[in-house]
Amino acid sequence: MATLVFVEHHEGEPVKGSLGVLGKMAQLGDDVSAVVLGSGVEGMAEAVGRHGASRVFVADDPALEAPLPQPRVDVLAKLVESEGFENVVFGASVLAADVAAGLAARLDAGLNWDLVDLELRGGKLVGKRPALGDSVIAEVGWKAVPRLALIRSGTFEPSESGGSAELTKIPVEIQDFSKQAVMVEQAHEESQGPSIEDADVIVAGGRGLGRPENFSLVEDLAKALGGAVAATRAVVDAGWYPYSTQVGQTGKTVSPKLYIACGISGAIQHKVGMQGSGTIVAINKDPNAPIFEYSDLAVVGDAHEIVPKLTELVKERKGS
Numbered sequence: 001m002a003t004l005v006f007v008e009h010h011e012g013e014p015v016k017g018s019l020g021v022l023g024k025m026a027q028l029g030d031d032v033s034a035v036v037l038g039s040g041v042e043g044m045a046e047a048v049g050r051h052g053a054s055r056v057f058v059a060d061d062p063a064l065e066a067p068l069p070q071p072r073v074d075v076l077a078k079l080v081e082s083e084g085f086e087n088v089v090f091g092a093s094v095l096a097a098d099v100a101a102g103l104a105a106r107l108d109a110g111l112n113w114d115l116v117d118l119e120l121r122g123g124k125l126v127g128k129r130p131a132l133g134d135s136v137i138a139e140v141g142w143k144a145v146p147r148l149a150l151i152r153s154g155t156f157e158p159s160e161s162g163g164s165a166e167l168t169k170i171p172v173e174i175q176d177f178s179k180q181a182v183m184v185e186q187a188h189e190e191s192q193g194p195s196i197e198d199a200d201v202i203v204a205g206g207r208g209l210g211r212p213e214n215f216s217l218v219e220d221l222a223k224a225l226g227g228a229v230a231a232t233r234a235v236v237d238a239g240w241y242p243y244s245t246q247v248g249q250t251g252k253t254v255s256p257k258l259y260i261a262c263g264i265s266g267a268i269q270h271k272v273g274m275q276g277s278g279t280i281v282a283i284n285k286d287p288n289a290p291i292f293e294y295s296d297l298a299v300v301g302d303a304h305e306i307v308p309k310l311t312e313l314v315k316e317r318k319g320s
C-alpha cells in the first residue's frame, strides 16, 4: 500500500506528531513516503528520512511560507494523483485538519479523523476512533481510495529507524482561488520551559486549586522539576489558564514520564488526554475522586498545603 505522510514543521523542525505518525506507518508497511511543504524546508528531508520515510517529497517555495491550507491542498492533490498514493495520513493540528479536509473535498475522498490507531487487517487499513465520550473504540474504514486519516495529536511517539530517504523536489503551482486568503499577522505566545507535548514532567492544575492565582503553586512545582504546566477544561473555560495547556478530549494528548494532577477530579474527558503518562500522581482532598482509580500514587489531602511542600523538597534535593 503506497502511503504518504504529511509532515508539518515548526521553526525549521519537523513536529513530533508528524514524525510519530510516520514511524507508525513505516511499521505497518514498507512503502511510506513523506511530504514537506513550505519555504526553506529542503534541509528537513534528512531528519524525515531517519524517521521511516523511504522517499521524501519536498515542495519548497515562498508561496508556501504562510501556514495556509489551500496552497498546500493544491500541491498535495497533484502529488497524490500523480504518484497514486492510496493512503494520506496526517498528525492532527489546526493546519493539518484544514489541509486534510480541503484535500478530501478536492479529491472526493473519505476522511476519518481523531484516530488513535491504525492497523492492517487482511490487506485492508482499519482505523480506530474513540467514540461516546471516549468510552468505546469504534473501528472505521474507507469505501474508496485515497484514504485520508487524521491521527489524534500525541498518539505515536517518534522513533528513529536510522534509514535515509530519496529526495524528490516537486513543482508548486497555486490555483488563483487558493491565493485569496493571506496571512496578515502571526504571533507567538511567549512561554518558558518545555511545551506540554515535549515535557517529561507535567504538573497539571484543576478547579480544586480554588483561584487562578493559585496556579502559581503548580507553576513553582513544574519549574522545580523542569516540567510544564497543564490544565483541565474546567479551569480553561473559567479563563484561569490558556487553552494551549488543556489536556483531554478537546485539548491535547500528552504522554510525559511523570504527570502530577493537583485538584483534578479525573473526568473521563481529562483521562483520555493523559492516561498514556508513565507515572500518574494525584493530589486530591476527596478520597473517592475518580482520578485515584487510575493513579499510580494517590495523595489524599489539600493541594494548597502539599504542593508547596513538595516544591520545597524538590528544590532541597536539587540543591537550588
Ligand SMILES: Cc1cc2nc3c(=O)[nH]c(=O)nc-3n(C[C@H](O)[C@H](O)[C@H](O)COP(=O)(O)OP(=O)(O)OC[C@H]3O[C@@H](n4cnc5c(N)ncnc54)[C@H](O)[C@@H]3O)c2cc1C
Binding pocket: 205, 206, 207, 208, 209, 231, 232, 233, 234, 235, 246, 247, 248, 249, 250, 251, 252, 262, 263, 264, 265, 266, 267, 268, 269, 270, 273, 283, 284, 285, 286, 289, 301, 302, 303, 304
Ligand atoms: C464534550 C466534553 C469535552 C471535554 N473535554 C475536556 C478536556 O479536554 N479536558 C478536561 O480536563 N475536561 C474536559 N471536559 C470536562 C470534564 O468533564 C470535567 O468537567 C473537567 O475535566 C473537570 O475539571 P476539574 O477536574 O478541574 O474540576 P472538578 O471536576 O470540579 O474537580 C475538582 C477536584 O478538585 C478537588 N479539590 C477541591 N479542592 C481541593 C484542594 N484544596 N486540594 C486538593 N483537591 C481539591 C475536588 O475534590 C475535585 O475532585 C469535557 C467535557 C465534555 C462534556
